[in-house]
Amino acid sequence: MAQILDTKSHWLRTGAMPSFAALAGDLTVDVAIVGGGLVGISTAHLLKSAGLSVALVERDVCAAIDTGHTSAHLTMVTDELITDLVKNFGRDTATAVWDAGRLAVDRIEASIAADSIDCDFQRLPGFLHTALTGSGVSPDELRTEAELAVQLGFTASYVPDIRPFSVAGVRFENQALFHPLKYLAGLLRTIAGDGSHVFEHTAVDDVTDDPLTVHAGHHRISCGYVVLATHTPHAGTSSFLSAALLQSKLASYSTYVLGGRLPQGQVQPGLYWDTTDPYHYLRVEPREGHDYAIFGGADHKTGQQPDTTSCWAALENTLRQHLPTFELTDRWSGQVIETVDGLPYIGETAARQFVATGFAGNGMTFGTLSAMMARDAILERPNPWRDVFDPHRKSVRAGSWDYLKENKDYALYMVRDRVAARHATSLRSVRPGQGAVVSLEGKRVAVYRDGQGVVQMCSALCTHMGCEVHFNGAETSWDCPCHGSRFRTDGSVMAGPAESALTPHGE
Secondary structure (H helix, E strand, O other): OOOOOOOOOHHHHHOOOOOOOOOOOOEEEEEEEEOOOHHHHHHHHHHHHOOOOEEEEOOOOOOOOOHHHOOOEEOOOOOOOHHHHHHHHOHHHHHHHHHHHHHHHHHHHHHHHHOOOOOOOEEEEEEEEOOOOOOOOOHHHHHHHHHHHHHOOOOEEEEEEEOOOOEEEEEEEEEEEOOHHHHHHHHHOOOOEOOEEEEOOOOOOEEEOOOOEEEEOOEEEEEEEEEEOOOOOOOOOOOHHHHHHHHHOEEEEEEEEEEEEEOOOOOOOEEEEEOOOOOOEEEEEEOOOOEEEEEEEEEEEOOOOOOOHHHHHHHHHHHHHHOOOOEEEEEEEEEEEEEOOOOOEEEEEEOOEEEEEOOOOOHHHHHHHHHHHHHHHHOOOOOOOOOOOOOOOOOOOOOOOOOOOOOOOHHHHHHHHHHOOOOEOOHHHOOOOEEEEEEEOOEEEEEEEOOOOOEEEEEOEOOOOOOEOEEEOOOOEEEOOOOOOEEOOOOOEEEOOOOOOOOEOOO
């Protein structure tokens, strides 16, 4: 007899979320956020951390719908090959898109560290490879993919034989996985209080302007800014024509997932994607006594597959051809939103109104990036991805802007360094003749150990505008990537624009 499974996702089955009451009265906050998935929760967390009051409103319960049915890949690797991104948009835009994913994973890791969230986060490699079944990209094309990724500044290498699948592919270092609901539960616990709120079972009926107000039943939330963080954006204060135009540029696809056990060590833990269309994706996570695998694919336009159960059957047949020892425990489906040009829409659609949608297979990373971009828009800070993902864009033309132009990349480098959570944590890791930024007592310290073992320690923050310095091994100096200041290993200034030495550690 065939095994009968329900369709509750592994995350909903294993992740306990805090609960919140419905909105029961009128209130006023700095920012109202409609939608309690990853985008909404992450945005509320960042804005609350920035000192703003927020009201997060969810019509059901937080993270139970689209976010609760993710496959939870944390990666810079997009559905679109990087060679296609370069062909369609140019090298700068391709670099920006992948950099966005890389930085989003860093942001997640930094939040986990800052709030001590236990959510099974771990850094693992990702593999883009030839097709498991049918046709796809050739090994030579994947070799080109690896070479281009390296040229654009990403760590990648061609692998001729990925075991146990006997496929060729590209290995990308430092991707990640986590338990999304455990992570979001940790963020949710930081939001309510001090004038901020989280409401569940609260459906938003309308958003009106002048004054900006979110209407939910008989209650009103007055705010200075609204973030529409629903999977498919609420129209908000946009005109009917504008809202309809955005909707016309989106397409909804259903995707199917199997979850289950594998014997330990049968597949290297990590993330895997093949190059069929629709592609298969695999996530293997080490557990105590076994590995847990998520295998998915069989995407189709939502509502256009008469026999949806056959999608799970096709996936299981493919998986067992390669991993016959897979023990099925879970199955579920999710939904992804795609756009006409393959890039998400993230930004303002009306005055004081921010939306985020169209993440395709990169919901966790583009969703996190959306929260960062929303925070920057509300706080009127520059953001390097604003133009690339602008919902009003007509096209992103190759050569239309210079992503890494001198003196234009300060915001990127400063944000990247300040959210990165991969500094060394021990002086022992710094070998003679080397320098590294080390996290000591909650501070980032520029540590240099000379050939005799003598250690010099200074603040890692450039005294010009606060960017984090990087060690220059060729010149034995601390160099600032934002504006070019340079410092000796004792912190004294070698070259401006900085005028003051790096602060000695401990002062």
